[in-house]
Amino acid sequence: MDYKQQVTDALVPTLTDLTPDEIKTKIEQPKTSKQGDLAFPTFTLAKIMHKAPQMIAGEIVEKIDQSNFEKVVAMGPYVNFFFKKAAFSADILGQVLTDGADFGNAKIGEQGQVPIDMSSPNIAKPISMGHLRSTVIGNSLANILTKIDYKPVKINHLGDWGTQFGKLITAYKMWGSEAEVKADPINNLLKYYVRFHKEDVDHPEMDDVARDWFKKLENGDEEALALWKWFRSESLKAFKKIYERLDIDFDSFKGEAFYNDKMDEIVDILESKGLLHESQGAEVVDLSKYDLNPALIKKSDGATLYITRDLAAALYRKRTYDFVQSLYVVGNEQTNHFKQLKAVLKEMGFDWSDQIHHIPFGLITQGGKKLSTRSGRVILLDKVLDDAVALAHKQIEEKNPDLADKDAVADAVGIGAVVFHDLKNERMNNFDFNLEEVVRFEGETGPYVQYAHARAESILRKAGSPAIAADGQALSDPAAWDTLKLLSEFPTIVVRASDEYEPSVVAKYAIHLAKAFNKYYGNTKILVEDDELHARLALVKSVSIVLKEALRLLGVKAPDEM
């Protein structure tokens, strides 16, 4: 049922000065239920009708056919519509119970493929809190897009190429050992890398050695290649453990190295179109007409750069997936890079450059400073997850020591807290890392939402998990009203989240729904035998379904007990 349309239909006969479309776009949702369920502001009519908005509102109310509403009242300059609660609740509960987890699905994407460049950690470096954002935002967007009928392709564009491998090989050959790397690959490789950057300050000649090693690597030198492969596979093993903890998988691990042999074509195209110019010994594409710095395609020593590989990757993805959109979930400090990328593609004559979207996000800092692997200032994601799970364990021992599957629940709650925390605010917000904040279980957090869901499930168990009819669950209790209305908003929320590429829209919705339900739960006894018992259980079941689905879209689990 389209309630906005219903309100529009009621208004049309009373408002001959406006078209139905104009009326519909002006209808808004009041801030609180006290002001009704939908409202029509009369300000714009004041000019046309030469009357005070309050008067117009009053006149509309007198003329309007109220039969489809509980009541229609004029409140100041607004005409406020109150829905019939019984009919509305039967309608929305019926939809949720019939559709189950599919509630909110939409046929928008028409199966169009959408590669999502996400996570993309660097080989030989640990996954830090910084990578978490790209990983969980990308994963959530993939879930949301799937829900509205797109086909996302999760691509982990590993940082497995570039001059840092020259440095790493150099460092390994100076101080490293096979035994050390085997024992603890990531940490020891990182140790070499950090030491390289420390000593390199006093010994700049090390940079030349490193450059040389990378050059060898690009030319297929056996020793360099063997070391590179080894570093890569060891790192990937460690990464996969973390992805497993987050319950996130990828459709592709094609990293930068994969495009190593696909850059010549890019350079050829650029040359044939006369776009490549020499500047200070390097090969660049001039982008001054886009107000951008030139894109550096080849360094003066002939080696390629980040953007060269990204151009090859963009073209490869277009050919492989014939995408309708191509997303890059990458920090906002790379905004210029993606502007350049799109501009160069456009210059190359690829009109699909418009389908490429950079999904930027804010920086995580510590003590106000940017995290930096080189300087060793890192927050290890594994450690944060460990801390969160340990804290969840502690909470379970305090609050629910008889819980059956403690380990699984502690994982779901601890990791859920961390993931939810990363998704609940707008992408672009920076945030300073604070462990206590991240692993908080009270207030507007992941565990708060999980708890509301677990309470709902608990009631259903206590009720004997009865079969609940999808039809005719009329619930007229005003205490349930806010929860019912929130349930009805879920489909809109999903679409908005995808339009804005904002998982936080879903996270905030989940908090609102959990809050409304907790309030209802705290003030209303659900399990009492009366006429509306089944309708209340239908509400509880619906809340459980939608909370679980909202959390799933965020990549957070919803245990039935906690």
Add this chain to the structure above:
RNA sequence: GUCAUGGUAGCUCAACUGGAUAGAGCAUCCGCCUUCUAAGCGGAGGGUUGUGAGUUCAAGUCUCACUCGUGACACCA
């Protein structure tokens, strides 16, 4: 310096894209477990929405200027 992005309660953030008395959480204080999970519920205090102008019936939201923070600014990614 140029561009980008932000400035809302002590702290962290909302505000349905221009609408009604700017709302939550944390922290502080008070109340609620012999009733479905207290990871909860109810209540109190806390605001010149960075500053100044402008557009509008209406501005946290749009325009301009200024200001502070952060980031990027060709041989890193």
